[in-house]
Amino acid sequence: MVSHVDYSVRVSGNIGDVFTAFLSHERLLHRGVYAEASWIEGEPWQVGSRARYVVIKPVPSTIAAVVTVFNPPRHLSVINHGLGITVEQNVYFATDSGGGTRVRMTMEFLGDSPVLTQREVLTALEFVTHDMLDNLVGFCRKLAAGA
Helix, strand or coil: CCCEEEEEEEECCCHHHHHHHHCCCHHHECCCCEEEEEEEECCCCCCCCEEEEEECCCCCEEEEEEEEEEECCCEEEEEEEECCEEEEEEEEEEECCCCCEEEEEEEEEECCCCCCCHHHHHHHHHHHHHHHHHHHHHHHHHHHHHC
């Protein structure tokens, strides 16, 4: 079974602004996907800081996350734990040759969930990955329109 998700988008905006927009927990809320996204330990987005995400869909769950790499505005990594699964999430930011910023997210997972099959885990991670990055595109578009 594949244990890897890889997705990328092109976002209008310079790399620094897009990176900063990605860091906003607020952009994840009020859309029926996340009920909560909060920092529970340490300063936000510092190596070792911890966050908690309460997910509504695709599968109701609580995810504990710890920041493992933070190199603005190029790369960040987070280890996520939930539903018996451990996920290494890497997000890469690069200036796009056509203008804007290319954002790529990979998720490598392992473990056996007591409530989901491996196929359901993969489907849920694909949903979350696409949602996070597609939401970033729209969020940056709204920011640019309001500027």
